[in-house]
Each structure stands twice: as C-alpha cells, then as structure tokens.
Amino acid sequence: xxQKRNKTLLRIRExxxxxxxxxxxxxxxxxxxVLVVMxxxxxxxxxxxxxxxxxxxxFTSPCRExxxxxxxxxxxxxxxxxYGGRISLSIGIIATLIAxxxxxxxxxxxxxxxxxxDNVLMRLFxxxxxxxxxLLAIAISASLGNGIMNAxxxxxxxxxxxxxxxxxxQVLTIRSQEYMEAAIATNASTAQIIFRHVxxxxxxxxxxxxxxxxxxxxxxxxxxxxxGLGVQAPFPEWxxxxxxxxxxxxxxxxxxxxxGIALLLTLFSLNVLxxxxxxxxxxxxxx
Amino acid sequence: xxxxxxxxxxxxxxxxIGVSLLIFLLLELAPGDxxxxxxxxxxxxxxxxELREEMGxxxxxxxxxxxxxxxxxxxxxxxxxxxxxxxxxxxxxxxYPMTILVAILAVIATALLGVTxxxxxxxxxxxxxxxxxxxxxxxxxxxxxxxxxLILIFIFSGKLGWLPASGSYGPQYFxxxxxxxxxxxxxxxxxxxxxxxxxxxxxxxxxxxxxxxxGDKKIVFHHELRNxxxxxxxxxxxxxxxxxxxxxxxxxxxSIPGVGKLMIDSIGTRDYPMVRGGVLFIALSFxxxxxxxxxxxxxxxxxxxxQLVHQSKKKKGASA
Numbered sequence: 001x002x003q004k005r006n007k008t009l010l011r012i013r014e015x016x017x018x019x020x021x022x023x024x025x026x027x028x029x030x031x032x033x034v035l036v037v038m039x040x041x042x043x044x045x046x047x048x049x050x051x052x053x054x055x056x057x058x059f060t061s062p063c064r065e066x067x068x069x070x071x072x073x074x075x076x077x078x079x080x081x082x083y084g085g086r087i088s089l090s091i092g093i094i095a096t097l098i099a100x101x102x103x104x105x106x107x108x109x110x111x112x113x114x115x116x117x118d119n120v121l122m123r124l125f126x127x128x129x130x131x132x133x134x135l136l137a138i139a140i141s142a143s144l145g146n147g148i149m150n151a152x153x154x155x156x157x158x159x160x161x162x163x164x165x166x167x168x169x170q171v172l173t174i175r176s177q178e179y180m181e182a183a184i185a186t187n188a189s190t191a192q193i194i195f196r197h198v199x200x201x202x203x204x205x206x207x208x209x210x211x212x213x214x215x216x217x218x219x220x221x222x223x224x225x226x227x228g229l230g231v232q233a234p235f236p237e238w239x240x241x242x243x244x245x246x247x248x249x250x251x252x253x254x255x256x257x258x259x260g261i262a263l264l265l266t267l268f269s270l271n272v273l274x275x276x277x278x279x280x281x282x283x284x285x286x287x
Numbered sequence: 288x289x290x291x292x293x294x295x296x297x298x299x300x301x302x303x304i305g306v307s308l309l310i311f312l313l314l315e316l317a318p319g320d321x322x323x324x325x326x327x328x329x330x331x332x333x334x335x336x337e338l339r340e341e342m343g344x345x346x347x348x349x350x351x352x353x354x355x356x357x358x359x360x361x362x363x364x365x366x367x368x369x370x371x372x373x374x375x376x377x378x379x380x381x382x383y384p385m386t387i388l389v390a391i392l393a394v395i396a397t398a399l400l401g402v403t404x405x406x407x408x409x410x411x412x413x414x415x416x417x418x419x420x421x422x423x424x425x426x427x428x429x430x431x432x433x434x435x436x437l438i439l440i441f442i443f444s445g446k447l448g449w450l451p452a453s454g455s456y457g458p459q460y461f462x463x464x465x466x467x468x469x470x471x472x473x474x475x476x477x478x479x480x481x482x483x484x485x486x487x488x489x490x491x492x493x494x495x496x497x498x499x500x501x502g503d504k505k506i507v508f509h510h511e512l513r514n515x516x517x518x519x520x521x522x523x524x525x526x527x528x529x530x531x532x533x534x535x536x537x538x539x540x541x542s543i544p545g546v547g548k549l550m551i552d553s554i555g556t557r558d559y560p561m562v563r564g565g566v567l568f569i570a571l572s573f574x575x576x577x578x579x580x581x582x583x584x585x586x587x588x589x590x591x592x593x594q595l596v597h598q599s600k601k602k603k604g605a606s607a
Binding site: 024123124126127128130131132133134135138139140142143144145215219222223226227228229239242243245246249250253256260263264267268270271272 | 305310
C-alpha cells in the first residue's frame with residue numbers, strides 16, 4: 001500500500017515538473033490564481049458595491065478613486081468587474097463540473113454496456129451536436145428565458161454531449177485491454193470496474209478537457225449575456241457589461257476595457273493551462 | 288463513392304428530424320404562446336382562446352408537431368412570422384446569403400492567416416517568430432468575438448475613421464467582422480499546420496529532396512505543405528462549422544442582416560416561428576458543411592478515397 005502511495009506521489013511530482021517547464025504555463029497559473037483570489041475577496045477588495053449608483057459621477061475616467069472609471073449610472077467599474085468575475089467564474093466552473101460529471105458517467109456507462117441505451121443516447125447526442133454549440137445554447141436560453149440559472153443550464157446541456165462522446169470513446173478503447181479482462185475475471189462488480197478501473201484510466205484526457213471546457217463555458221455565458229439572453233442587469237456579468245458599454249464605446253472606451261480584459265485574461269490563462277496540462281500528462285501529444 | 292455520399296445523406300435525415308422535434312419542444316417551453324405574441328399582452332382571454340382554437344394551439348403537442356412537419360415537408364412552409372405576417376421561409380432565404388457570405392469569407396481569412404502563420408512557425412521552429420505567433424494565436428482564441436469586435440470598432444472606426452462599424456452596404460463593411468472571426472479561430476489552424484508541417488519535415492523524402500539540391504521554396508510548398516494538407520483541411524472543415532455559429536454573434540456585433548441577427552432579434556420579440564426556422568436552417572447548413580468536408584478529404588487524399596470505395600464495395604459484396 002505504502003509503495004503504491006509513493007508511486008502516485010512520484011507521478012504527481014513528475015507531472016508538476018513537466019507542467020512548470022514552460023514559463024508561459026507558470027504565468028498562466030499565476031494569472032488564474034490571482035484572478036480567483038481577487039474575485040473571491042471581492043467584498044473585501046471592492047471599494048463599492050456592484051450596484052452603488054450615483055448619477056452625478058457617471059462616466060468618470062479612470063482615476064485613483066475609480067481605478068477603471070465609472071459607467072453610465074456612476075457605478076464603479078472596478079468593483080463591478082470583481083463581482084462580475086464571481087458570476088462568470090462560478091458559472092464556468094460549476095457548469096463544467098456538472099456537465100463533466102453527467103457527461104462522463106453517461107458516456108462511460110453507455111460505452112461499457114453498449115446496446116439500446118448506448119444507441120438511444122448516441123442518437124440524442126447526434127442531434128444535439130448537429131448544431132453549432134452556440135446555436136444550441138441560444139435556443140435553450142430562448143426557450144427557458146433569461147437569467148443566471150437558465151444560462152448555466154444552457155451551458156451544461158451544450159457541454160454534455162462532447163464529454164459523453166469523449167468518455168465513451170475512451171471506454172471503448174480500454175474495454176479491450178487486458179487489465180479489464182483481469183478485473184472481470186476477478187469477479188469485480190460493474191460499479192467497481194467503472195469507478196476503479198475505467199475512470200482513473202480516462203482521467204488524464206478528461207482533466208485537459210475540463211480545463212478547456214471551463215474556458216468554453218465562460219465564453220458561452222458571456223456570449224449569451226452579450227446577446228441579451230443570459231445574465232441580466234443589474235448583475236455585473238462580464239459579457240453583459242460589454243453589451244451595456246457598447247453604445248458608449250466611442251466616447252468612453254474604458255467602460256468595456258476592464259470587463260473585456262478580465263474576460264481575456266481569464267480565458268487566456270485557462271487555455272494556456274489546458275495546453276500545459278495536456279503536454280505534461282501525455283508527452284506523446286506534444287509536437 | 289456515390290454510395291458513400293448517399294449513405295451520408297440518408298443518415299442526415301433522422302438527425303434533422305430530431306433537431307426539428309427538439310427545437311419544436313424547446314420553443315413550447317418558452318414563455319407566452321403564439322396567440323399571446325400575436326395579440327399582445329393586453330388581449331382579452333376570450334380573443335386569445337378564439338385565436339388558439341383557430342391556430343390549433345389547443346391540440347395535443349404531437350398533433351401540432353405533425354402538422355408543422357407536414358407543412359414543412361409537403362409545402363416547404365415554415366409558418367408565418369408573428370411580427371410581420373410574412374412567410375418565415377421567405378424572410379430567411381432573403382437573409383441567408385449574407386450569413387453564408389460572412390461564414391465563407393471568414394473561413395477563407397482564417398485559413399489564409401492560420402496556414403501562413405503555421406507555416407512560418409514550423410519553418411522557423413523555436414524562433415521568436417514561432418513564439419510570437421503562438422502567443423498571439425492564444426490571445427485570439429481567448430478573446431471572445433464581441434470583445435475583439437468592439438476593440439476593432441473603437442480603433443478602426445471610432446479613432447481612425449477608416450472603416451464603418453455596422454451595416455452591410457459594401458465590401459468595406461465586411462473587413463472588421465471578418466478580421467474579428469479570423470483572429471478568434473486562426474490559432475487552431477495555425478497549430479495544426481505547424482505540427483503537420485513539422486511531422487512532414489522529419490520524413491525521409493524531404494531529406495532526399497534536400498540532398499538532390501532542391502530549392503527551399505520548392506521544398507516547403509511542393510513537398511512539405513502538400514503532404515501536410517489533409518490535417519490542415521480537417522481543421523478548415525471543423526472551423527467552417529464553428530464559424531457558421533460564430534457568424535451569428537458577429538452579425539449581431541456589426542449589425543449585419545443575416546439569419547443570426549434575424550434569429551436573435553426574433554427571440555427578443557418572441558417571434559418563435561422565425562426562431563424555429565432560423566435554428567433549422569443553421570443546423571441544416573452545419574450538417575451539409577460537415578458532409579462536404581468529409582468529401583473534401585477524399586479529393587485531397589487518394590488513400591482515403593480508395594478506402595471509402597473499398598468499404599462500400601465490400602459491403603455490397605457482403606449484402607449480395
């Protein structure tokens with residue numbers, strides 16, 4: 001048992017060594033951690049509430065008091081970006097986790113059992129994947145109406161088929177491996193096989209996917225909000241802030257700059273991290 | 288080959304029926320019904336009921352769906368817009384060329400930008416050019432199209448006054464939207480071109496070409512790029528679908544009157560027949576694009592073509 005733990009520790013250390021080999025990955029991780037900490041500490045750091053209005057100070061240029069300026073209602077953009085990050089990041093992460101859990105389980109079970117369950121599920125996913133993901137998300141938001149929860153649900157439904165397909169493909173590959181035969185031969189239960197043999201073996205691929213999906217989910221929510229279908233005023237989601245600032249772009253470009261850059265930094269760090277993790281987990285995938 | 292195409296077209300049919308059912312059911316969930324949308328929020332319950340009865344909205348869902356499909360398949364009728372009363376199909380067909388134009392221009396721009404930068408990165412592997420291309424590509428992927436678009440509008444339209452910010456009245460109106468889309472999607476093209484090129488560059492026949500004194504340009508374009516083409520086209524194909532979806536958002540940013548903008552505006556006015564028609568049209572286009580891409584591989588790579596033909600022959604033999 002001890003030996004096994006040592007082996008795992010060694011593997012984890014090797015993973016981090018490979019991950020931090022590239023400076024840009026370290027930078028990305030640093031950016032992401034700083035963003036997460038700032039967003040978590042929003043109530044402490046933010047000088048104002050996200051909805052503190054004061055028309056008399058509308059469109060104040062960035063200055064010491066208002067780091068990123070104020071918007072048309074005189075709300076502090078810096079505070080709004082911080083609170084907005086809570087919405088963007090939490091939807092991105094939670095939606096991804098739910099979609100991954102559901103998708104992977106469905107995919108793993110359907111790949112493992114095959115049969116009619118597999119057939120029905122895959123045809124359903126064919127349908128969901130026969131449209132561009134953003135179109136599906138738009139259609140779902142249109143039918144459920146606006147709001148944070150509905151936007152999150154749209155993101156989840158859009159992300160599930162990809163995860164399920166991925167997990168299913170992986171399961172089909174490892175099902176024919178010898179260690180699976182061995183597990184079946186030792187009379188292991190199905191749950192045991194799926195959770196102890198199948199899932200751990202498809203984990204590396206899944207982790208990479210999850211990192212990239214968080215970025216994708218944040219983009220989808222921001223896009224929906226930008227189109228007026230997602231998070232609504234007065235909540236300061238980044239895409240919604242960009243949408244609201246659009247009309248004042250020419251005279252007050254700073255209204256879109258802060259939320260846009262926050263979004264860009266978040267997605268950039270997640271994408272770079274995802275790439276880094278992929279290279280570290282599977283050196284063969286590297287060019 | 289014809290057999291393969293036929294089979295692919297046939298498998299598209301159930302999927303598209305599935306899409307129509309899905310979107311039909313989704314819009315049933317939507318707030319407010321057709322009668323309400325047509326008569327407005329202040330209509331009396333009586334007139335609402337009358338209209339519902341007339342439109343068959345009180346029938347069971349399955350009957351309504353059947354009627355919708357019958358009209359669609361037999362008459363090519365997608366219903367009328369709640370807003371304008373005009374046939375949905377007519378309006379969509381008017382707007383459709385714009386969406387396709389934007390998507391095609393974006394695919395071309397993405398391919399040009401991605402392949403060029405990918406080629407540069409591969410030929411100058413690990414140089415500063417390689418690094419800069421990679422980082423810029425990453426920023427492109429990470430910047431949502433609406434942010435890129437707004438920044439471009441601010442610089443090139445607001446500050447410099449070189450290009451128009453919205454509308455579609457001439458070629459110059461398409462420059463910013465196309466750059467926005469290409470910037471967002473060129474990275475995967477670049478990455479694929481780079482790794483495909485690097486793979487080819489390691490091959491023996493490249494060494495042979497070099498050994499016989501072939502010029503650098505000829506090696507890169509004739510020997511290397513040509514052999515790296517299949518993965519490059521694969522990504523162009525994948526991008527084509529994504530860009531079709533992306534066109535919907537870009538249309539909204541730059542006020543281009545395509546199907547995407549039509550659909551999103553229709554969601555705002557609860558004009559559900561229009562939304563339904565728009566989704567069906569885009570989904571159909573997406574499936575057709577994917578089919579065309581599959582067929583494109585086999586034209587580029589004779590190995591794939593012979594495989595397909597071989598497969599269908601084998602199947603034919605088995606069934607006979």
